[in-house]
Amino acid sequence: MSVLVTNLGELTTNDPELGTLTDAAIVLDGDRVAWVGHARKVPATDTRVDAGGRAGLPGWVDSHTHLVFAGDRTAEFGARMAGQPYTAGGIAVTVEATRAADDDQLRAGLRAHVAEAVAQGTTCIETKTGYGLTVEDEVRSARIAAELVDEVTYLGAHLVPPGADADEYVALASGEMLDEVAPYVRWADVFCETGAFDEAQSRQVLRAAAARGLGLRVHGNQLGPGPGVRLAVELNAASVDHCTHLTESDVDALAGSTTVATLLPACDLSTRQPLPPARRLLDAGATIALATNCNPGSSYTSSMAFCVATAVLQMRLSVPEAIRAATLGGAQALRRPDVGVLRPGTRADLHLLDAPSATHLAYRPGVPLTWAVWHSGSPARP
Ligand code: NIG
Numbered sequence: 125m126s127v128l129v130t131n132l133g134e135l136t137t138n139d140p141e142l143g144t145l146t147d148a149a150i151v152l153d154g155d156r157v158a159w160v161g162h163a164r165k166v167p168a169t170d171t172r173v174d175a176g177g178r179a180g181l182p183g184w185v186d187s188h189t190h191l192v193f194a195g196d197r198t199a200e201f202g203a204r205m206a207g208q209p210y211t212a213g214g215i216a217v218t219v220e221a222t223r224a225a226d227d228d229q230l231r232a233g234l235r236a237h238v239a240e241a242v243a244q245g246t247t248c249i250e251t252k253t254g255y256g257l258t259v260e261d262e263v264r265s266a267r268i269a270a271e272l273v274d275e276v277t278y279l280g281a282h283l284v285p286p287g288a289d290a291d292e293y294v295a296l297a298s299g300e301m302l303d304e305v306a307p308y309v310r311w312a313d314v315f316c317e318t319g320a321f322d323e324a325q326s327r328q329v330l331r332a333a334a335a336r337g338l339g340l341r342v343h344g345n346q347l348g349p350g351p352g353v354r355l356a357v358e359l360n361a362a363s364v365d366h367c368t369h370l371t372e373s374d375v376d377a378l379a380g381s382t383t384v385a386t387l388l389p390a391c392d393l394s395t396r397q398p399l400p401p402a403r404r405l406l407d408a409g410a411t412i413a414l415a416t417n418c419n420p421g422s423s424y425t426s427s428m429a430f431c432v433a434t435a436v437l438q439m440r441l442s443v444p445e446a447i448r449a450a451t452l453g454g455a456q457a458l459r460r461p462d463v464g465v466l467r468p469g470t471r472a473d474l475h476l477l478d479a480p481s482a483t484h485l486a487y488r489p490g491v492p493l494t495w496a497v498w499h500s501g502s503p504a505r506p
Pocket residue numbers: 190212214215218315343346391417419420421422423
C-alpha cells in the first residue's frame with residue numbers, strides 16, 4: 125500500500141543531496157520511503173494526503189529514555205525546586221517501586237509512555253533497564269522493553285543497590301546479570317559518576333559487555349567533570365550521554381571520535397544543572413544528539429519538541445542544527461542508518477507539523493504542533 129503525502133510547504137530530509145525541499149512530496153510504500161521530490165512531479169500511488177502547506181520532517185529519534193519503571197517522584201521534584209540538590213540516590217526509590225510492580229503494570233506504564241511519545245512525533249525510541257538491579261528484575265525489565273521499543277539497553281550498573289557491596293555488585297553486573305540480560309538487549313550502559321560507578325568499575329562492566337557482543341553507551345559528566353567521556357571514547361562507545369560538565373580535552377576527544385555526545389537539556393533544567401555546551405561541541409566538530417532522558421526522577425518529559433526549543437532558545441543552536449540532532453543525531457547515537465533520514469529506502473517515519481516551517485518548533489515553544497505521524501509507514505496519529 126503506497127501513500128503520497130503532497131503539498132508540503134517544507135520537507136526536512138537530512139539527506140545531504142535532497143536537503144530541505146519546499147513545495148515537496150513524499151511517497152511511503154509499506155514500511156519504507158519510496159520517493160522524495162517536488163510536488164509537481166509526483167508518481168502514482170494508492171492514497172493521497174494533502175498536507176496543506178504544512179512542514180514535514182523525519183520522526184524524532186529519542187535515543188535516551190528510562191521507561192521501564194513504576195512509582196512517582198513528585199515529592200523529590202518539589203524538594204529540588206525548593207533548593208535540594210539532585211543526587212543519584214533517588215534512583216533507589218524507583219527501584220523499590222519497580223520491583224514491587226507486576227509485569228502487567230510495568231508493561232502498561234511503558235506502553236503509555238511510548239504512546240505519549242509517538243503522539244508527539246517520536247518514531248524511534250531507546251529505553252533502558254536499570255530500575256531492577258537484581259538478575260531477575262533486570263531480565264524482566266529488558267524482556268518487557270524488548271516487546272515494545274526499537275532499542276533496548278542494559279543498565280544494571282545504574283546504582284549499587286542500597287545495602288549491597290559495591291565490588292560484589294560490579295562482579296554481578298559484569299557477570300551473571302549481564303549474561304542473563306544479553307539476549308534481550310543490543311546495548312550496555314554504565315552510570316559513570318561520583319555516587320554511582322567509578323572509572324574502573326565502569327570499565328569492567330563495559331568491557332564485559334563488549335566481550336559479549338553488545339554495543340556500548342555511557343552516562344557521563346552529568347553532575348560534574350569526570351572520566352565518563354574519556355572512557356566512552358576509549359572504548360568506542362556509540363554515545364556518551366549527558367555531557368553537561370565538559371573540559372576542553374573532553375570536547376577535543378569527542379570531536380576526534382565517532383562517539384556521539386547525547387545532550388539531555390530537559391534533565392539539566394529539571395535538576396537545576398547548567399545546560400550542556402552544545403555550541404562548543406558542534407564548533408569543535410563533534411556529533412551531537414538531543415534526547416529526552418524521560419524518567420521519573422531527573423527528567424519526566426517525553427517531549428522532543430521541548431528539547432529542540434530549549435536547544436535553540438537557550439543553547440544557541442540554529443533550528444536546523446537542533447532538528448538534525450533530534451533526528452539524525454539520535455540515529456547516529458544508535459548506529460541506525462535506517463531512521464532519522466527521509467530518502468528512498470529508509471524507514472517510513474514521517475512527522476508533519478501544523479505549521480508552515482519547522483522553525484515554528486522554536487518560534488512557538490510549548491505549543492503542541494504535531495499534526496500527523498507515520499511510524500514504519502502506518503499512520504500513528506491522528
Ligand atoms: O539519566 N543519571 C542517571 N540516570 C538517570 C536518572 C534516573 C533517576 O533519577 O531515576 C538519568 O538522569
